[in-house]
Amino acid sequence: MGRPPCCDTVGVKKGPWTPEEDIILVSYIQEQGAGNWRSVPSNTGLLRCSKSCRLRWTNYLRPGIKRGNFTEHEEKMIIHLQELLGNRWAAIASYLPHRTDNDIKNYWNTHLKKKLHKQKGQEDLSTHDHSSTISKGQWEKRLQTDIHMAKQALCEALCIEKSDPKTPPDSEIYSVTSQCKTVPSSTYASSAENIARLLENWTKKSPNSCQAGVNESNHSASLNNHHLSMGSSSSPSEGTICTRLLSFNSSNYSDISQSEEDAKFDAANFTPQTHEQETQMPFTMLEKWLFDDAAPHGQEGDFMDLALEETTVHLF
């Protein structure tokens, strides 16, 4: 017999998450921090299994997530990393700070696999086989540059940490921990943004489900009203949750532009990041691991010997 399910299947809700559930989850994580997922359903009253909560957080509600519209650069990164690492989506995602493993996996399965298949078909017809070798070399250089940039970012982060112990490292800026009171509000605002986006779709799709207080002619107002209306719902905890969310939305989030947020990410661009605790392995370990993986394909030497060339920078 297999292991019992991670949680009771009786009374556990499945399927798409509602905005209310998202708000409850985000609010809880904002207070308690991510982790100890087992206790999340019982502490929040969510009728979801712990895994579902974790997945929802990591793939959708976590701050800093960018969805859809993969850039050409990201696309190529994924292709190359997939070539190096295989279907280790979490590892690949760690090199694309804005993206989740699920998102990358989906994108690979729906877009890139076909695209590559198509390209391969064309290449087979072509007699210029060396062109692919050249582009591969370029990618190796690019990755080397990525690694260099990541190293720099990590060094900077560590230097900052050392010089000013009160300054949280980048990894902490984007994590919602139990010490979240000291974490800049932008951390949570991004989640609020995700929910706001969700609410936007939700209000469009099901105007009846949240009509109380929703002014459909004004989107931002409708979102706020929606929060308020839920704040006056039967559940008192929900009320405080929504009020808090609203305050994040209205005061803090508006102060933090997306570009600023992006800039923070860019500072640590291509630095491998983990999803859950946002704790970063020492880069050298990851680097080594990556190279070890690549080594059997005879690429280690290429990577190690490649110096960072200015000519490769323009590729980004």
Added chain:
DNA sequence: AAAGTAACCAACCGCCTCTGT
């Protein structure tokens, strides 16, 4: 306009790994 098909993506399932006891 309706039906059929393809594409997309959120979420689930089950196995694996890690960690605490």
Added chain:
DNA sequence: CACAGAGGCGGTTGGTTACTT
């Protein structure tokens, strides 16, 4: 060292949306 439980991960599914006929 062995075991159990929790979290992490990759494969897969199913519902929804977009597109085509």
